[in-house]
Amino acid sequence: MTDTGPQPIPQSPPAAPAPPAPPAKRWAYVIPVAAIMYMLAYLDRNNVSVILPYMHGDLRLSNADKGLVGGVFFLGYVFLQIPAAILAQRWSARKTVLLLMVAWGAAASLSGLVRTTSQFYVARFVLGLFEGGVWPAVLILLASWFPLRERARANALWMACLPLSSVLMAPLSGWMLDQGSWRWVLVLQGVPPLVWAVVWWFAVADRPARARWISRAEADHVERAIAADEAAKPPAGGGSYLDAVKQKPVLVLIGVYFFWITGFYGFNLWLPSVIKELTHDGSSTEVGLLTAIPFTVALAVMIANAAWSDRTGRRRQAVAVPLVVGIAALLLGQAVDGALPRMLLLCVTAAAVYAPYGPFWAIPGELLRFEVVAVAMGLINALGNLGGFAGPYLVGRLTDATGSSVTGFAVLSAFLAAAVALVTLGLRPAVRPVRKPARQATEAA
Template sequence: MSNPVAGASAAIPQKRWVYVIPVAAIMYMLAYLDRNNVAVILPFIDQDGGMTLSVADKGLVTGIFFVGYMVLQIPGAVLAQKWSAKKTVLILMILWGLAAISCGLVNTRGQFLVARFFLGVFEGGVWPAVLVLLASWFPLKERARANALWMACLPISSVIMAPLSGILLDFFSWRAVLMIEGVPPLVWAVVWWFAMSDNPAQARWVSAAERAHVESALAEDEAAKPYVNPKGGYRRALRNSRVWLLILIYFCWMSGFYGFSLWLPTVLKELTGGSPTLVGWLTAIPFGLALGSMIMVSRWSDTRQDRRLAVAVPLLVGAGALVAGQFVHTPAANIVLLCVAAMAIYAPYGPFWAIPAEFLRIEVLAFSMGLINALGNLGGFLGPYAVGYLKEATGSDLIGYLFLAGLLALAALVTLRALRTGATAPSEPVATDSVTS
């Protein structure tokens, strides 16, 4: 991680890697904490506080977040592009911090679902807004690495925060833990306001050489794409078949991703019978390994400029690990397979989110990424809920995890067949009835 821009000219300053990525990564680590801490808390929620949830209810609590999550995807992306990514994220950060605290104030199942829904609403606009921000700082040749280094906040958050949530549960009620962990976003909002800038032209710390390099490289990237009339661009983006293929891929992937991630602590508790602290520490291991896989795969993808294999192969490996885990009954072997699944399921993040910018101009890029993330993340509802429902209906994990593996395999196959080699290259002619005026 010390040389994220290997191969770049040594004459070009690289401060943007040191200033932009860490500030954005810490911000989203806090968002992911407020989304993911419920996974550590749910196995112990019946033991403290008098609120009983069925297995299906627990799946619904994790999944309802993603119904709210899609509400501000497109508005957040468009606001970031047309107004300010910095200000959009700031407002949403404050609102999600308050919503996260409210999750600890609930007394009934219904209140918990409502609080989780609004947490999803306010967090929903952040992801596409930051992707818009990164698109203003990092040219396409650096985009997968920039995406992956920022998105490394996902496994890092789980590595740090899963043990933290487990430790806090040993000393506080689950309600208190949720409220405590809702405060950091409110603090980081101050840092975000003073440290972040929308683009190099607004950042005082950027040298003239680095500013000129970024602006000229981004201009070259845009010049290589077909012109899009902004007035009709959104409608044409909706008619672009590749946008809808990316939505399908992302939906299937996110179903498997969140179905795995949000049930992982519960699976580890069943395997080990451990305390909250032990479960938290064990949960951190797969996500720590996932961090390395994300960076390695994104670096390979930028070097080879092959997004297709960088997405499809890890998803197939993840599907295989989930299936194999259902036929292995040794706890140590199960944990190894869970680690393999985590590494594989996280690995495609950087390459996948580099794909839209390779064939969509900036006029419609934000809208399209918001659309992909909004509809694709509905898989975050399907995956956790399906695992909980199928487990309650069958009394076994088998069918639920076979279902997740099937969705991951489908995402990989669609990637291999539909996003053929070279299909996402910026130089490829694009039909005028799909993305041009």
């Protein structure tokens, strides 16, 4: 055998570099701008709950009328859900939200100029019409920025604007009522969305590749992770829009959301009135400050529940368990005496009905591909939010009929129980935990 000389020592291939850490700028740029935007929307939607107890003798509203004022918003809310979702997905979520923001700000200010009850109903309907498309459009935007393993936390941090709006704005609305007419409260609170529209236009991009404030490497990282999520989804999640909305899990989610939102808004609209009773007809500033307490608790619980949901992948439990707690607290609140125990139970109820938001809205993204999830989420939000009409109106009508809010809140508990049953039994075969950790998802891309 011929000696060929010393042989090179085999070298091990260099280790593959670790995937880059998920960029942090998404959380600092996208979430705060979107949260403030929707916080202003939620203010213009819910400020009426603080105003209604102090409108005596102006528009002569009965409890049923007050419930209708709160609920008619959601009749308008239905119409632009799916069109706005499709526009956001096919055209631009950024531009869709901008147009709706300007329109709802103008409608909110004009609602302070009404002269009759019928005009107030129409104004609230129009406000709901323009606000209706914002929710699904922003969910589409977030789906372009946050992979599934982060989706519940991203949703919850954005949706934290709901309780945060009440924490900050209920005292503000109460103070403004002490300074002047409820009409001026509505007119002035419609102005901030018009100002924030400018910030939205310059700060938000539809997807990472179009953002000026992150590096190319960061944008590629996010888009690769989202592409991996899409590739891993089951084939049943694709297909036409009609195929998407005909799937049993989507129909179940509509039912869950309807029953949950009926209880949610029934509680929310009447919370300031209940607190006003506890304070023995306290001032609007005092009621506003006390109303902020349950929503502060709700904010913390909402974020913690979403983080737990992302960590474990247990979406159904993260929706069902808080609602069970809410049912118990809502019923106990009607049975106990004393301002402090009832206030504590109001805090528990508020936390329970807000906690499912992040996990619930992470579920459609796990079931459906991006190209069809827009319509599915628009349909879920549109039909589910009809509960926002049913809840306030039922409580108002039953309070007028019985002279007590006990029956109304018992009915709200029944609606929440129906939501628990549907999410526990109806989604069992379909909702699966997110299985891939961050490293696997990046390598798959």
